[in-house]
Structures are given as C-alpha cells and as structure tokens.
Amino acid sequence: MSVRPAWEEKPSLIGRLGKGTVLTAVVAAVVVPLWVVLITSLSSEKTINAVGGYVFLPREFDPSAYVVIFSGGQITDAIVVSTVVALAGTVLSLTVTVLAAYGLSRPGTLAHRPILFYFLLTFLIYPGMIPAYLVVTGLGLKDNLLALILPTAVSAFNLVVLRSFFMSIPGELLDSARIDGAGEFRILTRIVLPLSKAVTAVVGLFYAVGYWNAFFNAVLYIDRNDLQPVQRVLQQFILAGQSPTSSGAAVYIPGLGAATPPTLAIKMAVVVITVVPALLIYPFVQRHFTKGVIIGAVKG
Amino acid sequence: MSALPAIFRKTAKAAPVPRQLSFSARLRRDWPLLLMCLPAMALLLVFHYVPALGNVIAFQDYNPFVGDNPFEAFLYSEWIGFGNFEYLFENPAFWDAVRNTLSITIFQLVFYFPIPIALALLLNSIMSPRLRSLVQSVVYLPHFFSWVLVVSLFQMMFGGAGLIAQTLRQAGLAALDIMTNPDTFIFLITSQAIWKDAGWGMIVFLAALAAIDPGQYEAAAADGAGRWRRLWHITLPGLRPVIILLLILRLGDALNVGFEQFVLQREAVGRDAAEVLDTYVYYQGIAVQQWGVGAAAGLFKAVVGLLLIVGANKIAHRFGEQGIYSKS
Numbered sequence: 049m050s051v052r053p054a055w056e057e058k059p060s061l062i063g064r065l066g067k068g069t070v071l072t073a074v075v076a077a078v079v080v081p082l083w084v085v086l087i088t089s090l091s092s093e094k095t096i097n098a099v100g101g102y103v104f105l106p107r108e109f110d111p112s113a114y115v116v117i118f119s120g121g122q123i124t125d126a127i128v129v130s131t132v133v134a135l136a137g138t139v140l141s142l143t144v145t146v147l148a149a150y151g152l153s154r155p156g157t158l159a160h161r162p163i164l165f166y167f168l169l170t171f172l173i174y175p176g177m178i179p180a181y182l183v184v185t186g187l188g189l190k191d192n193l194l195a196l197i198l199p200t201a202v203s204a205f206n207l208v209v210l211r212s213f214f215m216s217i218p219g220e221l222l223d224s225a226r227i228d229g230a231g232e233f234r235i236l237t238r239i240v241l242p243l244s245k246a247v248t249a250v251v252g253l254f255y256a257v258g259y260w261n262a263f264f265n266a267v268l269y270i271d272r273n274d275l276q277p278v279q280r281v282l283q284q285f286i287l288a289g290q291s292p293t294s295s296g297a298a299v300y301i302p303g304l305g306a307a308t309p310p311t312l313a314i315k316m317a318v319v320v321i322t323v324v325p326a327l328l329i330y331p332f333v334q335r336h337f338t339k340g341v342i343i344g345a346v347k348g
Numbered sequence: 349m350s351a352l353p354a355i356f357r358k359t360a361k362a363a364p365v366p367r368q369l370s371f372s373a374r375l376r377r378d379w380p381l382l383l384m385c386l387p388a389m390a391l392l393l394v395f396h397y398v399p400a401l402g403n404v405i406a407f408q409d410y411n412p413f414v415g416d417n418p419f420e421a422f423l424y425s426e427w428i429g430f431g432n433f434e435y436l437f438e439n440p441a442f443w444d445a446v447r448n449t450l451s452i453t454i455f456q457l458v459f460y461f462p463i464p465i466a467l468a469l470l471l472n473s474i475m476s477p478r479l480r481s482l483v484q485s486v487v488y489l490p491h492f493f494s495w496v497l498v499v500s501l502f503q504m505m506f507g508g509a510g511l512i513a514q515t516l517r518q519a520g521l522a523a524l525d526i527m528t529n530p531d532t533f534i535f536l537i538t539s540q541a542i543w544k545d546a547g548w549g550m551i552v553f554l555a556a557l558a559a560i561d562p563g564q565y566e567a568a569a570a571d572g573a574g575r576w577r578r579l580w581h582i583t584l585p586g587l588r589p590v591i592i593l594l595l596i597l598r599l600g601d602a603l604n605v606g607f608e609q610f611v612l613q614r615e616a617v618g619r620d621a622a623e624v625l626d627t628y629v630y631y632q633g634i635a636v637q638q639w640g641v642g643a644a645a646g647l648f649k650a651v652v653g654l655l656l657i658v659g660a661n662k663i664a665h666r667f668g669e670q671g672i673y674s675k676s
Contacts, residue, residue, distance in 0.1 A: 052475055053562075055569035070470060075486045077543065081501045084511060101514040102504070144387040151384035158371075158378040163385050170396050172654060176646040177626075178633040179402025183395065186418035199395040202388045232380035261494030264608055268634065279496045286500035287612060319500060326492040330485075333492075 082323065089113050089316035096312050113313035122273055123281055123318060129193065130260055130278040134325070137197040137259040142252045144202060149210035150236045154219070167204045181268055195269035196262060196277065203258075206251045213247045214240055253329045260325050282322050285315050406432055406644035412637075432644035442645060444620065445628035452605045452624065455534050456541065457598060463546045465587065468553035469579070487547025495608040498544050502536070503527055527613075530621035537609060552590060560586040596664045600657035603649050625649045 052058075059067075084102050091103045092110040117123040152164055180199065189195035217240060225235050241248065263279040270276055369377070407427060414424040436442050467487070474480050490498065505511050506526040513523035526536060564582050573581065607626040614622040623631075625645065633642015 053566065055566050057575060067470060067473070071474075071483055074467070075483060078486050078490060078547075081505055085501070085504065100518060101509070102511045144391060147384040148388035151381040154381070157381050158374040159382065163382075163389070166389060167392070170392060172657065173397075173400050174650050174653075175396050175399035176403045176643060176650060177629050178639055178643040178646055179399035179405065180395070181634055182402060182405075182412075182418040182422075182639070183399050187394075198391065201395070202391045204392075207388065232384070236384075257492050261492075261497075263494060263496050264611065267611075279494050282500055283496045283612065286503055287496075287616075319497065319504075322494065322497050326489070330489060330492060 085316045085319050085323075089313055089320050091313055093311060093313065101312065110313075113311075113317035116314055117317050117321070122276070123278075123321075125274045126276050126278040126281040127321060129275055133193055133196050133262075133277060134256050134259040136193075137201065138252055138256040140197060141201050141203070141206075141255040142248070145207050145210060145251065145255075146236070146241070146248065148202075149207050150214055150232075150240060152207075152211050153214035153217075153240075155215075167207055170204045184269060190269055191272050191275060192269075193275060196265050197259070199265065200258065200262065203255070206254060210244070210247060210251055213244050217243055250333060253333050257326060257329065260322075278318070278322055282318055285318055403643055403647045403650070405640055406647045408432075408640050410639040410643070412639065428640075432640040433648070435641055436644050436648065441619075441623070442628060445623045445625050445645075448621070449603055449605055449624045452534060452537065453598075453602045456538055456605070457595075460538055460542055460546070461595070461598065463542055464549035465553050465591065467546060468550045468557060469583065471550065472554065472557045484547075487550065489547075490544045491548035493544065495544075495606075495612060498540055499609065499612045502540055502543075506536075528616045530617045533613075533617045533621040536617075537613070540609060541606070552594070553587060556587050556590045557583070592667060593664065596660045599663075600653070600660035602656055603653050 084104060087106050088096065088103045090106065090109055090111065090113070092108060092112070095103055095107055095110075118127075148167070152160065152167075154160070184190075184195050184199060189198070221239060222235055225239055230238065261279060262277070263283065266277050266280045270280070375382075402422070405422060405425070407429060408422070408425040409428045409431070410421065410425045412418060412421045415421045471480055471483060474483070493501075503510060506524075507513065508523065508525075508527070510527075512526075516523050526532065529536075560582065565578055568578050568582055603625055605624050605626075607624075607630075610622050610624050610627045611630065614627055616622075626649075629642050629646045629649070632638050632645060636642075
C-alpha cells in the first residue's frame with residue numbers, strides 16, 4: 049500500500065463507490081465469460097439440460113468433454129496441427145530473426161543501412177492479399193502446413209526490438225571475444241544470446257501466440273479437414289451456425305457421428321483449449337513488460 | 349518519449365561508417381553478418397516483396413488458367429491498363445465498402461479511442477499496487493486471444509443461443525438480436541475491439557502518466573488546485589504528446605479496421621453493414637475469382653494508406669510532435 053501524499057484530498061465516498069463499480073465491471077467483463085466457458089465445459093449433459101444451457105455454478109467435475117475431444121477425430125488433429133505449427137514456426141521465426149537482428153546490430157558493417165531499410169520498408173509496403181495468395185499457391189503450398197508458417201515467419205517489428213536490445217550490449221565485450229578468436233556465430237550463441245534471454249523469450253512468445261491464433265491463412269490455404277488448425281475448428285464449431293456458407297465440412301468426432309451437432313460442453317472444451325496457451329505464457333510475458341512490449345502496444 | 353516510435357526511429361545516429369577500409373576488406377570482415385541476414389531477407393523477398401510486386405496484376409485481366417502456374421499465368425495474361433480500376437470505381441459495392449470502412453474508423457475514433465485513456469486515469473488513481481496489478485493482468489489478457497475466440501465468446505454471451513438470450517428466455521422475455529443485427533453492428537464490433545484491446549492500449553498511457561513529475565501535482569495542490577483542475581492542467585497536458593501521436597497513427601491507418609473480425613461476422617450481419625475494404629478484396633478477388641479487380645482494390649487501399657501515413661506524419665511534424673519517423 050503506497051501512501052497517499054499529504055497534499056492530496058481524501059477521495060469522497062461517491063468517488064470511491066464509482067471507481068469500485070467501474071473496476072468491478074471491467075474485471076467482470078473479462079472474467080465472467082471465461083468462467084462460464086470453463087464451468088460449462090466441465091459440466092455433464094444432465095446439468096446443462098437442467099439449467100437450460102450455460103452453467104454458472106460448478107456442481108460437478110465431469111471431464112468427459114475433454115476425453116471426447118482428445119480421443120481422435122478432427123479436434124484432436126487440429127490440436128496437434130496447431131501445436132506443431134506453433135512450435136516449428138516459433139523455432140524458425142526466432143532463428144532467422146535472431147540471426148538477422150545480430151547481423152544488423154553493428155552499424156558501420158557492409159551494407160548495413162540498405163539491409164536495415166529493406167526490413168523497415170515492410171512497414172510501409174504491404175504485399176496485398178491476392179498476390180500473396182497467388183504466390184503461396186503457386187509455390188505448391190496449398191494443403192501444406194508450411195503455408196501457415198512461412199508467410200508470417202519474419203516480423204520486422206520483432207527484428208527491430210531484438211536488434212535494439214543487441215545494440216545495447218557493450219561492443220567491448222564482443223571485441224574481447226573476437227580477439228580470443230571467436231567467430232561471429234560463436235559470439236552470438238555464447239555471449240549475445242545468454243545476455244538477452246528475457247527479450248528473446250518474449251519475442252518467441254509473441255511469435256508463438258501469433259501462430260497459435262492465426263486463422264485466416266488456414267481459410268486461404270488449407271482445404272483438407274485433417275490439417276485444419278484449432279482456430280478454424282473453433283470457428284466451424286461456434287460460428288458455423290452463424291455462417292452457413294463457410295466452406296468447412298461437418299466436424300467429425302468418433303462416436304458422435306459426423307453430422308451430430310457437438311454438445312455444448314464439447315464446444316466449450318474447444319474454447320478452453322484455444323485459451324489455454326495464452327494463459328500459460330501470460331504470466332511469463334507479463335513479468336517482462338519491457339520497453340519492447342510497450343512499443344508493441346502502439347503498433348497493436 | 350523514446351519508448352514510442354522506435355519502429356521508425358532513424359538509425360542515422362549510429363556510428364559513422366569507417367571509410368578507410370576497402371570494399372573487399374569489409375566484405376572479408378563482415379561476410380558472416382551478411383550471411384546471418386540472408387534467411388530473413390529471403391523469406392521477406394518471397395512472401396512480402398514478390399507479392400507486393402505482384403500487385404501489378406491489378407492492371408491485367410489475370411487469368412489463372414493460361415500457363416501451368418500463377419507465374420506463367422501472370423506472364424501470359426492480357427494487360428488492360430486501368431480497366432480494373434474503372435470497373436471498381438463504377439461499382440457501388442466498392443464505394444459501400446469504402447464508406448463502411450471510414451464510418452467504422454470515425455466511430456471508433458470517438459467511442460474507442462478515449463477508453464484506454466480513461467482506463468489508465470482510473471487505474472492510475474488507485475493507491476494499492478496489488479489491486480492495480482491485478483486489474484492490469486486481467487484487462488491485458490484478451491489482447492492475447494485470437495479474433496475467432498473473441499467473436500466466439502461474444503456469440504456465446506450475446507448470440508441467439510447465448511447466455512443473455514438464455515437468461516431472458518427463462519425470465520419470459522424476448523431474446524435480443526445482437527449478433528446478427530446490421531443496424532447495431534458498428535456498436536458490436538466496437539465493443540469487441542474495446543474488450544480485446546482497450547486494456548492493452550492503456551499501457552502506453554500508463555507509461556506516460558508515470559513520467560509526469562509528481563512535484564507538479566504537489567505545487568498545484570499547494571496553490572489550491574482541486575483534483576479536477578490538476579487533471580485538466582497537469583495530467584492531460586502531460587498525456588498530450590502521446591494522444592496526438594496515437595491519433596495521427598490512427599489517421600494513417602484509417603483504411604485498416606481489421607480483417608478477421610469482419611470476415612468472421614460478414615455472413616451473419618450481411619454485406620451491407622460488414623463489408624469493409626479488406627473483406628471486399630477477399631470476396632472480389634479470391635472468393636469470386638475476379639483476381640484483377642480484387643488486386644486493384646487492394647492496391648487502391650495500399651496506395652491511399654501509404655499517402656495517409658506520409659500525410660499524417662507531415663501533420664505530426666507541423667504540430668511539433670515527433671511523428672513516426674522521429675529522432676530518438
């Protein structure tokens with residue numbers, strides 16, 4: 049509890065009540081939907097029917113919805129696909145971004161300015177959806193998970209964040225390693241990276257969240273049902289009733305049959321699955337709300 | 349203010365280039381660094397710059413069925429000058445999309461933009477650090493959710509079979525039509541945007557508030573200024589540079605209102621309300637396969653967007669603010 053400075057007025061009762069109400073409403077707006085989703089996903093069919101739909105108060109712990117979605121079928125496939133894409137994509141993105149950020153971290157090297165300009169220009173020049181689609185399909189990446197990775201693999205924004213951190217490492221440190229005979233790659237892996245663990249981890253997590261949350265590239269490039277990522281399944285599940293012309297086929301779950309509409313608990317379990325990675329990495333990212341992350345808030 | 353516009357920060361401040369070394373000597377010294385830049389450059393070349401150049405199909409009657417692949421199709425397609433643009437500019441659906449995009453931008457400027465500021469002021473006035481960080485953690489969270497998830501959560505709360513409808517029905521009342529009503533769509537998408545990103549947008553204002561010298565408040569209080577006058581004469585002027593910068597950035601982004609959020613809900617509320625420029629490009633180009641027209645619409649948006657950014661930055665400099673090409 050920090051101390052209120054002596055010159056500041058004591059808040060009025062109405063002011064305090066008003067603040068409390070607004071804050072409670074703001075927090076509830078985020079927490080209540082997630083709570084309802086979690087409790088409903090853990091409720092039995094009977095409870096759901098008894099309350100007529102969404103469940104507020106936990107009455108039991110029934111993980112059967114999770115058993116269903118993890119026992120094979122399209123949702124299991126989707127979870128595997130999204131996990132693979134997020135992991136492989138993050139490794140690739142982080143590798144090429146770290147390499148380029150280090151390669152650009154010492155002004156004065158050959159072609160430093162033009163290469164930096166090459167990366168920064170991506171902020172002003174957008175590829176355009178149609179030509180991007182033609183290029184990706186032209187490379188034969190339709191129904192290939194690489195189509196979900198390669199087009200978004202490099203974010204110049206993350207590159208700039210990493211680069212500015214690398215530049216803050218004292219040059220004398222790197223020079224002494226160079227005098228000891230270390231090559232650039234060894235300097236990067238032995239000196240620069242260990243000093244930049246936190247910022248590298250945050251950038252990696254941003255990449256990972258990006259891959260996990262990506263939705264539309266799958267609409268464009270993935271037709272096969274067993275290669276759909278989890279966001280696409282979520283869309284078909286929750287919003288498909290809303291958009292009957294969406295191109296996906298009925299979601300297949302063994303035991304329920306292809307045409308059976310998923311029960312509410314299963315739907316909610318899928319929602320929970322899509323939220324969980326964000327929740328897992330969240331405490332970590334939060335601890336590193338560094339300058340780089342604040343920059344991210346501006347660019348959205 | 350160095351925290352804000354680092355993306356476009358000039359790098360000219362970096363050390364002067366040592367000119368004494370010859371090109372080959374520098375190449376011999378720097379080749380490992382150049383090699384390290386290559387993979388990222390190659391990826392951007394193929395998936396960013398080649399498609400950017402591919403926008404020239406806006407001037408073609410692009411036909412994917414001539415030749416064996418899109419590249420041959422590009423070579424063999426007929427050049428038709430500004431034909432696609434003429435078609436576009438005579439097409440009322442295109443102007444509807446432009447109008448929707450701009451209305452949404454203006455609407456959100458009025459009803460979304462002030463909310464992160466208000467949230468930051470509110471949070472800044474809380475004394476207990478534990479309560480502050482609790483609220484902060486909760487309101488940042490939805491920023492990490494996908495649009496599919498956000499729209500799904502809204503559907504589950506406000507949709508025809510959602511929680512609100514369920515409660516109303518059990519109370520014997522008629523359910524409200526929120527998720528599919530074109531007339532209220534602009535409120536819906538703005539609420540979604542606020543729910544997802546207002547908390548995250550607050551960060552930058554919190555940082556600006558923390559940078560205001562507390563001595564100013566104390567001096568003002570000693571001179572008899574109440575809390576509202578301190579808010580008006582100290583806090584808001586302290587936030588002014590950030591507010592102006594973000595307003596200008598938003599202006600430069602006027603044609604970007606988001607894509608996934610709209611494509612997810614376009615079927616439900618109908619084209620009249622939910623068609624924005626990005627969805628128009630998608631439906632014209634890929635869904636209906638009028639490639640050239642879609643690319644023309646995309647190019648139109650890109651060029652106008654570029655002009656807006658450059659123009660907005662000019663305005664920023666005129667105001668004496670840093671803009672996005674700031675000097676750090």
